[in-house]
Amino acid sequence: MHRPKEQPSTVNLVEQVAEVPFYIPATGPSTRPRRNLKHDDCFAIFDSHGDIGASPGGPDGLYCRDTRFLGHLELLLNGTQLLLLGSNVRDDNALLTVDLTNPDIYFENKLVLPKDTLHLVRTIFLWNNTAYQRVRIHNHGDRAVHCVVGMSYSSDFADLFEVRGMRRAKRGSANSKILGDGQVQLQYWGLDDELRCTDLSFAPPPDRLSTAIASYTLSLAPGEAKAIDLTVECRNDDRHPAHHPFRRGMRAALQERQLATRSTTTITTSHDIFNEMICRSMSDLAMLVTHTEQGPYPYAGIPWYSTTFGRDGIITAIQTLWCCPDIARGVLRRLAALQAQAFDPLADAEPGKILHEMRSGEMANLREVPFKLYYGSVDSTPLFVLLAGLYFERTGDLALLRELWPNIERALEWIDGPGDPDEDGFVEYHRNNDDGLVNQGWKDSHDAIFHQDGSMAAGPIALCEVQGYVYAAKKHAAGIARRFEKHALADALDQAADALKENFEAAFWCEDIGTYAIALDGEKNPCRVRSSNAGQVLFSGIASPDRASMVALQMMQPSFFSGWGIRTIGREEARYNPMSYHNGSVWPHDNSMIAAGFARYGHKAAVARVFGGLFDAATYMDLRRLPELYCGFHRARARGPTLYPVACSPQAWAAGAPHQLIQSSLGIEFDPERHEIVLRNPELPSFINEITLRGLRVGALSVDITVGRQDDSVALRILRNDGHVKVSISFN
Structure with missing residues (x-):
C-alpha cells in the first residue's frame, strides 16, 4: 500500500505534491463524522446522518470493485436537512441505525411543524452488492402532519484512484433513465468498455420520481408511522433489477455475520x-x-x-x-x-x-x-x-x-x-x-x-x-x-x-x-x-x-x-x-x-x-x-x-x-499432533485481571479457559474440555 506523507510547506508545494504518485490529499475536515459498512466487495461510507455527500470533505460513497457507484444520497424533509439525534453502528458492524428529527419548519413566517415532532429512523445495511435502507417516519405530535419526504441521489462512477486525488484526461460517458415502478438506473460506459449501473428501487413507489430526486407527500395522523424502503444495487449490466425485500435481506445479512464468527475463539x-x-x-x-x-x-x-x-x-x-x-x-x-x-x-x-x-x-x-x-x-x-x-x-x-x-x-x-x-x-x-x-x-x-x-x-x-x-x-x-x-x-x-x-x-x-x-x-x-x-x-x-x-x-x-x-x-x-x-x-x-x-x-x-x-x-x-x-x-x-x-x-x-x-x-503455543496448548511465561497486562478464551481450538477439539492474576503470577482454570486437550502453563 502506498500513501506518501504530506509535503512540507514551501513555495513549490503544488509542484512537489504533483510529483508524488498515488498521493491522497487531506482537503479539509468533514462537518459530519463518518460511518462505514462493508459486505464482500462492496463498502459504503455514510455520514452520521446516513447521508452520502451531503457535507463537504471525505470520500463518501457506495463502492463496489474500486468504483463509486453512488456519490450522493441525501434525505430531506420539506426540502430541509434533518436534526441528528443519534447514529450507531451495531456491535457486529452489520447495521447502521440513525435517529433523526425535524427542525422547526416555518411557512410564511408561521411555525407549521415544531421541532421534535417527527422521529425518522434510517436502518441501513449491505448485502450482495446492494445497499438496503428503510426510512421509518413516526408522528409523535398531537395533530396530523402533512410533509414531503425527499431523497436526492447521483453518481459520478469515479474510480477509487480518482477519489484519492488522481486526475484523468478523459472519462467515459454517463446516462440515466427511469425504469418505471419506482426504479431508476444510473449508467456509466467506461473507457474500458465495461458498463457499470446503479439501480435504485423505491417501495412504495414515490409520488414524484426523476433521475435525481424521489419524493413522497405524506399525511401522518397522531401516532401514525410509515416506512419507505430503498435498495441501491451495484451491477455490471443493465438488466431490469429484481426487487429485494428489506427484511429478508436483513435476516440473511445478520445470519451470515453470525456464521462468519462461529469458529473464532471468543475473548x-x-x-x-x-x-x-x-x-x-x-x-x-x-x-x-x-x-x-x-x-x-x-x-x-x-x-x-x-x-x-x-x-x-x-x-x-x-x-x-x-x-x-x-x-x-x-x-x-x-x-x-x-x-x-x-x-x-x-x-x-x-x-x-x-x-x-x-x-x-x-x-x-x-x-x-x-x-x-x-x-x-x-x-x-x-x-x-x-x-x-x-x-x-x-x-x-x-x-x-x-x-x-x-x-x-x-x-x-x-x-x-x-x-x-x-x-x-x-x-x-x-x-x-x-x-x-x-x-x-x-x-x-x-x-x-x-x-x-x-x-x-x-x-x-x-x-x-x-x-x-x-x-x-x-x-x-x-x-x-x-x-x-x-x-x-x-x-x-x-x-x-x-x-x-x-x-x-x-x-x-x-x-x-x-x-x-x-x-x-x-x-x-x-x-x-x-x-x-x-x-x-x-x-x-x-x-x-x-x-x-x-x-x-x-x-x-x-x-x-x-x-x-x-x-x-x-x-x-x-x-x-x-x-x-x-x-x-x-x-x-x-x-x-x-x-x-x-x-x-x-x-x-x-x-x-x-x-x-x-x-x-x-x-x-x-x-x-x-x-x-x-x-x-x-x-x-x-x-x-x-x-x-x-x-x-x-x-x-x-x-x-x-x-x-x-x-x-x-504465550499461547499449540501442538496439534499431541492436542496440547501451552501458555509459556504468561503475564497479564496491568489493566486486565482475568482473560477468558472460549472455543480455543486444537485440531478438531476445543477448550474454554480462564487465565487470572494470582499474586505476582497467573493461574489457569479449565472451564470446558470437549476432548482430550491438554492445557498447561510453562515458565522457562
Whole structure:
C-alpha cells in the first residue's frame, strides 16, 4: 500500500505534491463524522446522518470493485436537512441505525411543524452488492402532519484512484433513465468498455420520481408511522433489477455475520472497556473478511484498500492465527492462486513472487495505474512462506501444505533468484517501471527509507526486517520439507538461514546508533536510522539475544515510545515528523509485531507497556476502534492521541493487533499432533485481571479457559474440555 506523507510547506508545494504518485490529499475536515459498512466487495461510507455527500470533505460513497457507484444520497424533509439525534453502528458492524428529527419548519413566517415532532429512523445495511435502507417516519405530535419526504441521489462512477486525488484526461460517458415502478438506473460506459449501473428501487413507489430526486407527500395522523424502503444495487449490466425485500435481506445479512464468527475463539476479560475494544476488533475483522473463490480473505481497509493485499492479508492472518486459523487458510490459498508466473515489468512481477495488490476498477483495467495485479512488494513472498509454516505449526494441516508446496518452492526460488539480483544473500527491491512503487516494504511512502542525514536511499534496497522474514521463512520451510522427507532440501534451507543470520548481524548492526540499520542501499551502505523496523527484526528471531535486548530497551525509550505506542522512527532522526505517514507516526500492527518479538526474547514487561499504550489509545477512539495509524505526538496528561486525517478505519491489521498482543502476553503455543496448548511465561497486562478464551481450538477439539492474576503470577482454570486437550502453563 502506498500513501506518501504530506509535503512540507514551501513555495513549490503544488509542484512537489504533483510529483508524488498515488498521493491522497487531506482537503479539509468533514462537518459530519463518518460511518462505514462493508459486505464482500462492496463498502459504503455514510455520514452520521446516513447521508452520502451531503457535507463537504471525505470520500463518501457506495463502492463496489474500486468504483463509486453512488456519490450522493441525501434525505430531506420539506426540502430541509434533518436534526441528528443519534447514529450507531451495531456491535457486529452489520447495521447502521440513525435517529433523526425535524427542525422547526416555518411557512410564511408561521411555525407549521415544531421541532421534535417527527422521529425518522434510517436502518441501513449491505448485502450482495446492494445497499438496503428503510426510512421509518413516526408522528409523535398531537395533530396530523402533512410533509414531503425527499431523497436526492447521483453518481459520478469515479474510480477509487480518482477519489484519492488522481486526475484523468478523459472519462467515459454517463446516462440515466427511469425504469418505471419506482426504479431508476444510473449508467456509466467506461473507457474500458465495461458498463457499470446503479439501480435504485423505491417501495412504495414515490409520488414524484426523476433521475435525481424521489419524493413522497405524506399525511401522518397522531401516532401514525410509515416506512419507505430503498435498495441501491451495484451491477455490471443493465438488466431490469429484481426487487429485494428489506427484511429478508436483513435476516440473511445478520445470519451470515453470525456464521462468519462461529469458529473464532471468543475473548472476554475483567475490563469492560477492553471488552468493547476486542469486540470491535473481532467485528471489524469479520466485516473486512471477504468471501473469495479460494476462501475467506481479509481486505486491507476502508476506504482506500478494500481489496486483496498480499502483505496485509498475511500479517492479519499471522495476528489471528491462534484464534482463527481459517483466515490463514484462505489467505494462503488465494495468494497461491495469484502467484506470479512470468516476468512483467509493468506489474513488477517475477516468477514465484507473491501479490502486493489487485484492483478491478476502470483505471486499473486501462493500466492508468499499475495495480490490476501488482507485485511490487519485497516482503509478501517470504511472509507467504512464513505463514505457511506457522499455519502448519498451529493446525497440523498437512493436506493444505501438500497443496501449497509447489507455490512454496516457487516462492523460495524467487527469494534466492530475482529477489536477490546481486546474489549477496540479502533480498532487495527496486521498481521495474517508473509507475510502480518507489519503496516496496511495508513503509512504502516515497520518503520512508533514508540515510542519517535525511537523504533518500538509492536502490536496490535491502530492508532489515525483510531479511528477518527470509530467515524465518527458510527455517519454517525446512521443517515442512522434512515432513515431506525432503531432507537434503531441509538441510540446505537450514544452512542458508544460519548463514543469513550471521551475515545479517555483520552488515546491519550499527554500534554507533545501538540498533540495526533500517536498510542497506544499492552500494551496501547502511542507512543508520533508528526505526521500528529493527523492532520487527525481533519478531523473526534473526537477532542475537544480546542485541535483541538492546533493541527492546531502545524501543521503550521516550524517543520511540510515545505513551500511545512505538513510533515508526525515533524523534532524533532527520526526517522525524509525528504527523507523517511513516516517519514518526504510530501503527498498531507494527506495535503488535514488535511486541511479539519482545515476547520471543523474554521481554514481557515491554509487551505489557505496548499493550497498555495501544489500549489507552483505543479508549479515546470512535467505537473503540484502532485505526490504521495515528500521530506520534508524545502523550500529554488528560488528552487523547492525535488522529491521522486520512487513516483507514477500520483496517485489518490494526484490528488484528489486539489479538496478537493477547497471544504475546499469554504465550499461547499449540501442538496439534499431541492436542496440547501451552501458555509459556504468561503475564497479564496491568489493566486486565482475568482473560477468558472460549472455543480455543486444537485440531478438531476445543477448550474454554480462564487465565487470572494470582499474586505476582497467573493461574489457569479449565472451564470446558470437549476432548482430550491438554492445557498447561510453562515458565522457562
